[in-house]
Amino acid sequence: MSIVQNANEVDGAATEEFLASSEGLRTVLTVLDQLGPDGWHTLPVAKVLLELAQKRFAPVAQAWHRPPEDATYAAFLAMRGRSARTARDPWGVVTRAVELAMQAETYGERLLISPERARRPVHRPAEAPMRAGEHEEFLYDIVATEGSVAGRSDDGVERLIATCAAFLVVAGWPHARARRVVEYVSMRAADMGSRESALDALRRDNVTRLHLGLSHSAWNTLVGLLIGAKPRVGSTATLGVFARVLLGDQLGDLLRDTDLLDQAQLTCPGGSHD
Structure with missing residues (x-):
């Protein structure tokens, strides 16, 4: 005391x-x-x-x-x-x-x-009011295809982006970059329509990787961390951060997973990954 x-x-x-x-x-x-x-x-x-x-x-x-x-x-x-x-x-x-x-x-x-x-989705209007000169399309308006990691709901996509970005920030990412990379990966994953297609396409995306200043290993780790890992012989597929958040995990749940946090820290821009 x-x-x-x-x-x-x-x-x-x-x-x-x-x-x-x-x-x-x-x-x-x-x-x-x-x-x-x-x-x-x-x-x-x-x-x-x-x-x-x-x-x-x-x-x-x-x-x-x-x-x-x-x-x-x-x-x-x-x-x-x-x-x-x-x-x-x-x-x-x-x-x-x-x-x-x-x-x-x-x-x-x-x-x-x-x-x-x-605070209660049931009390929110079905559509956001249009302000003068406003033409921004928010992520929560994107309808993901069936099987995508970014399912649609009132809170779904915005909560997904905010929670995953906050997790990366705690791991050491600068906030602006964390938000951008989570938005980008989630939208690409939704466009691909399946986890396997998204993993293959994103891991070959050297333009984005170089723009973020990440090594091959750091970029591959980040993509797998967010989307999940493919099943291998003798092992099952691993849920990515996107899927965990959409299934109900909160930021606190992610931060209590020390292995997940350690993996996220390996992806930080400017770190030693090679």
Whole structure:
């Protein structure tokens, strides 16, 4: 408990390590709940917790084109709720709350409705209103062919792009490049109509690979990571990040898969891949 009460007197890295654990977050949130609203102003560890949340959720905000402060505020609201204190995975609850908040704000702006209404797909208008001079075709308007990795739904494609881009950013990709490469691979995969065709076509796409500054091995790893691996003799096919997200995985689920995160880090532009 001393690390909760005396955060300014202990090593900052030790404090962040404590807060990054499920039990550490639960302990701090329980103390803050007992102290009431003033606890967030008077308890030194509360400031450290908010700073950690800003660093942790900045990629999520960037993936949805929101300022990092929006994600921090969404995390703050989630951490004040009972579910974050009582859940088996408190950080998972907060992560999901931040993702939903960023989605709602983005859809709210796009559809000219409130974020509260945008949280529920059933309350969203069937078509986005056309603004003067606006002719952009959003990815969620693309109808994927049957068997494609990018299935259509109200949230499907935009959630897919944002979650996968945020995952790559956490792994070390620059945000703008991560967003572009996820959009590009998802659209090419939808055009191909099957995973095998998409893998073959994208792995031969040297123009895009060179534009991104990736080696052959890094590009092949990235394509396989996103789309999935072909089945080989004696083994089954491996689900790609696209399929995992479309099947319900959240950003937190992807980040808890250390093998997947290690693989993503090997694809970062400028790294040693050859």
